[in-house]
Amino acid sequence: MVNVAVGPHGSPQWAADAIVAGGGTVTDYDEAVGLVWIDFDRVDELERVLDANPGIEWVQLPWAGVERFAHLFDSRRTWTSAKGVFGPAVAELALGMLLGGMRHIVAYSRLSHWSEDHGVNLVGANVVIVGGGGIATSLAAMLKPFGCHVTVVRNRVQDMPDVHVVVGQGDLDSVLPGADAVVLALALTDDTVGMFSRTQFELMERHAWIVNVARGRHIVTDDLVWALTTGQIGGAALDVTDPEPLPEGHPLWSMHNCFITPHVGNTADMVPALLSVRIADNVRRLARGESLDGLIDVDLGY
Template structure:
């Protein structure tokens, strides 16, 4: 099967993604000649619908996003087009970042990095810790592999409670309240949907042990920020290590910036430079699959929210 692919818009990512199309056996062309579109600029999601509408020959679109929040309305309005996102593409660097945040938080880096004198000892081991992971996708799969040498007792909370390699147990969301009281580290690695927005609020924070750390590499909207601030200020939990926040970017002067038990990185679990190589691999794979007439990887499921 011949696959003609437009790579748009013109930006610094375009040459790499165009090469990825060619490696998959596709032909790079202009949008009016294309049967497929690879979207190259994540910051210009608002232009995708306009380009697709202007070029009715486009049958499927490869999006650069792992989550579909930026394009839900665009995808919903165009059901005749096949949409594929970057779910799983960025899992390994994000999982690596999550592990780093957990270690930094538990070992007191938020305090030591701000210290201006020789501080006293603090910290807990990740070794042998009780870990709970919310979400059962690619980030969780990668994180479980990274956690193996630490000998953690891992519980995964996901919609489909089927076994996962590296997890001692997998439970459904209705059992979250039962696992939180014995959790040393809580990782958030799930998609943001109406069902998961605010999944961690005052009740969940109160259920955690007072030494527990929360690591969020998913979306800031999973945590009720006001409740988190109160819990951190009161010493209700050990701390929070956040690569994502709500709101995002976190405003100057927000209480989270100054809390000694809060560690923040500016949504860099996957940087543009890291992500481009990984997205290119997905583009090559999906173009090759379409050439072969096989199902593509990463279809968007609007009913599930990812």
């Protein structure tokens, strides 16, 4: 058996149950070789725990997006995230946003009268997905029945199932013209902050929608407001914003061609069942000396 702690103290019982399900023993920090950290906000506390307990060799983080923890990453420990765990759930939301936006379903639902018809097909559309992880993989599979032409922009160029073209991140601007929709599904790093600004919006088609299920800071918010106000793009569906949440009265709240959900790609209802599988599996792998799932590249920061 392998000793694994759960933090911070007071974390829900399901996390400890997942450790036991993986064959591990739940212990205090000072006896643990592994640590399952459930809280996304208490980063300073995690740092103190790690400083005080050098015997912890592995840390499991609760989400796929781990930018808040990046300053803690080092090669002395093995770090894993929830990358891939919530991919299908977030991709499902992205698919709904594509349909809700491109077919104007959300805009129609806000009206109190009959309206003229608007909208373009998702069937046969050219869809660009920025990011090549679990969300992109799941979304590409979901788009297959729609007959979409899928292009993925990612850091490492490699073949992906259900994807027609894969290009490097440096080629983003070259694939925006002709795209009917762009989905942001990538990790937030110093290189991706503000990657969608007026320059990128000017390259997009006037009917194209942008969907962001990643992080709000990928998009320059003022430039998005400009693109939506001027009709430079067709619309935006945002599960994340910058700042988050947007303040009351912000123009994005009331735009007819924009709708916002409150960062619900994966909800609190989904987390226990989905993350428990990753925790239990990694506890088993740790005990067997096998490579863990969801490994974080400490140099890349995700």
